[in-house]
Amino acid sequence: MTRPAHIASLDHDDDPFAGSEGSDRYFNRELSWLAFNRRVLEEACNTAHPLLERLRFLSISGSNLDEFFMVRVAGLKGQQLQDVARLSSDGLTSGQQLAAIVAEADALVTSQRDVWRDLRRQLAETGIAVLSSRTIDEALSAEDLHWLETQFREQLFPILTPQALDPAHPFPFMPNKGLAVMFDLVRISDDQPIRELVMIPAPMPRFLRLPGEKARYVAVESLVKRFAPLVFPGYRVIGGAEFRVLRDSDIEIEEEAEDLVRYFANAIKRRRRGRVIRLELESGMPEGLGAVLRDELGGSDAFVTESGAFLGVGDLEAIVDEDRPDLKFTPFSPRFPERIREFGGDCFAAISAKDIVVHHPYETFDVVLAFLKQAAADPDVVAIKQTLYRAGKQPAVINALIAAAEAGKSVTAVVELKARFDEEQNLLWASALERAGVQVVYGFIDWKTHAKVSMVVRRENGQYRTYCHFGTGNYHPITAKVYTDLSFFTADPRLGRDAAQMFNYITGYVEPENMALISLSPRDLRPRLMRLIDAEIANAREGKPAAIWAKMNSVVDPAVIEKLYEASNAGVEIDLIIRGICCLKPGVPGMSENIRVKSVIGRFLEHSRIWAFGNGKALPNDGAKLFMSSADWMQRNFDRRIEYMLPIENRTVHKQILDQVMVANLIDNEQSWDLQSDGSYVRVQPGERPFNLHRYFMTNPSLSGRGASLAASGSVPKLSLRNRR
Structure with missing residues (x-):
């Protein structure tokens, strides 16, 4: 496929920093990541993919870019503000990197806007309409408008909290990923101008779908703008525009953090209030509104960008859930390994006979769950040790460990609290595991436990035998459906001893000696x-x-x-x-x-x-x-x-x-x-x-x-x- 005209690339030949020795030998890490996200975005233009899958690629590119700013760009900005004289491997200062990053990121946002315009048109042609505040009236019948207004009055209006902006009402706090609409109004009774802000509640779904077979979606912020007269009776609406805030969301570990659980519980709360790193404005925002937002939220430290007609591209994922199999990849059902079926579903018997590798997602992650569930139920299993980096919100792995502990087995779970953006979920799992009697360990303060290993010790013929699972991916049933990873099952005693030393290293800081195979x-x-x-x-x-x-x-x-x-x-x-x-x-x-x-x-x-x-x-x-x-x-x-x-x-x-x-x-x-x-x-x-x-x-x-x-x-x-x- 040729590159569409609206998908531009960063031209490294025009890189003003390309003369340094570092740039002769290395590509910049951050620009390389942006190049990756551009490849993701280009899949949204790939006509070989079904239309809703192309929309999914667009939404992924948006979510990726959000996280990039919240973590990587925020880190570089912090270095710049603290005058940290640290050069990247390609020889750039934090300021030089930020200048190049922002230029390419803005170009990427422009491309996302153009791709969304094209996809929106094509979706409409297939019967999936995404209506804006300007197109609601012309696209909907009087009956539809009445339903929409009723929904707004009964479901949305009670949750909204308009906030006046004046000397008596300072600008309110905007949480990370916060989305809001700012209005310029005039009071009809005395022609007095007033400025109001309406924040979109975070728990609320981004889109409302109108009833009927035909898919018609309206974003919540479009509803707020369309029904602004209901929110502000007695006022004339002069203008309204959307904006969105991204904040520094990285969590730095302090060596003095004696109680890691308490530290992370507090750090997660602080994340919501991190420094504003990016301010996204609706294109065409009135200059007066834009100036206020820049002053109140941006200052000189935040990067301000106009993000087109839709802010928060990652939220378009909700439309991908529309029940249109003709616009999605053909459903795929992963296989269960035949070798384990040959042993009547007995994982231990199959692994004992021969090492097994399972290729996800083509072969189901259920085999990993079956391994853990069998270990939990098997009276001959005496101990289970498990690392948990990203287990997600699906409780299957957690439930297996809890069942094993409740059955009287010795169960150890190494829960990594430093798994970015999964910290809160991991804290919840750790609490549930501890209540069930699982020995929960948080590993090292400075190092993340990223290894994916499960170890089961079983009593066989008067002796103990160790079965291990090594994975290249996380113990996460959802991502295992879309990530290609390997699961390796073995009863090799050398690997069992190595795995035991690895767990002792994490739980007790006991240095491994004479590791046979594992590094x-x-x-x-x-x-x-x-x-x-x-x-x-x-x-x-x-x-x-x-x-x-x-x-x-x-x-x-x-x-x-x-x-x-x-x-x-x-x-x-x-x-x-x-x-x-x-x-x-x-x-x-x-x-x-x-x-x-x-x-x-x-x-x-x-x-x-x-x-x-x-x-x-x-x-x-x-x-x-x-x-x-x-x-x-x-x-x-x-x-x-x-x-x-x-x-x-x-x-x-x-x-x-x-x-x-x-x-x-x-x-x-x-x-x-x-x-x-x-x-x-x-x-x-x-x-x-x-x-x-x-x-x-x-x-x-x-x-x-x-x-x-x-x-x-x-x-x-x-x-x-x-x-x-």
Whole structure:
């Protein structure tokens, strides 16, 4: 698909900061993230997707941009205000980064506005209308208008609280993500001007759907503007405009925080009142209203932008829920691993027979829940240990742990309070777990526990045996339906001992000794990775084939990037599949000419972390060193998080991950983007041999976990790198 005219790219050739040594070797982290979000937005223009799915991509781009400002931009602004002399890896000050970020973010907002205009028109053509305050009267019948007015009077009006703005009524507090309408009015009785503000209540749904088969939506703020005379009787409405506020929402941990639970409970409340970092104004807002908002909310520290006719693009997700299957992806039902079915649903028996890998979302997350539920109900299970980073609002995992504790088992849950924007939910889960008798541990103050590990100790034949689950994603039943991740089940006693040491490290600060297979950060994960890259460099220098394949979300760490540059210069062939941020510059002569980087953006969110090293042969090969991990290649993952790196030694699992998952990602040409040495991304053209990796895994059972009968049938097409363009 060619790039639409209204989707502009940041032109790195015109970057005024490109002359520094850092910018010669690295892309800016924040601009790379914005480039990723632009790729997400471009999927909203991809006519290969159904219309409501395109709207979903637009809403995701909006939610992503909100979080980016609340966390990353807020952090840079804080550095600037405190005169922190810290340069990014590409050599920019916080002020220089902010200038470039705001320019690209404003361009992104302009693109979002244009995409929404196009999608809104196309939705209307298919019978889904989103009405504005200006189009309500002409689009609705008198009967519809009467219903709408009744709803406003009975359901919305009692909740609204108009607030006058004058010397006796100072400007009210606007919470984070707060949306409001400001009005200029004139009192009819004496022609006295007055200014009023109406905040949209946060718990209220953003859209009201009119009754009937035909889908007609009206945003709440449009209703407030349309029925302003009902809110302000005796006043003439001169003008009204919407605005929205984003605040600094990052939570910094203080070393003196002795009670982490109390600290986070208070910090979550403070988040609502963080410094205003972004003020969004409705396009065309009267200058007088805009000036007041800038003075009251923006000051000199906030970034002010005009965001088109709809503020808070992320809220458009509500319209995606419209019951129109013809405008959505064909429903997909994930498979349950056949190998576990062959053992009558007995997870322990199946895992005991052979290691199993499950590929989400193509294979259901229910297998993870079944593993935990069986452990909770099994009288031979004596202990369960579990990390919880993002469990979400679905209680399935929590209920299994509670059931196990109530059954008298020893249950330990490592609950990570520092999981951004999930802190409040995790506090609730921690409280529920503790009430049930679960031993809840919050881990390290300075480090996040990001590793996804579950460990079950079972009594078998007079001895104890340990079963483990290692995941590249979170124990989150909802995200497991749209994130591509790996779940690895094993009863290997070496991995059981390593997992036990990992939990002891988190719960009791007991340093692991003689770990057999697992590497942990911040302990030894980066050094182990460096040694693996060094081994490929040595192979290349000895004239042997040398290759590295890696798939993850982000590559940022300068030390790892420099090592990859060294490997490239030695002749190692490197293929990276990086969905999001990539600070490494590929294809630069004399520095990275043997490195290729691609990004896959499609129906599912590529999330699994997989690393492969040729080990003296071209990839893929049976002797390759293959690893799965919870970590991306970022400083925070190596230095400030508990992460694991796990070698895959089982031949069947090795083959599925390397020869299927990795090869499919490499040969995909329908939803892939190639990163150029100038920082631009170019959509891969399918050519004569189109291949969509998501479609492939939805329609073909995986090799591992299929069961003996399916494996013998040979029904799964074999993937080959010859498919690659």
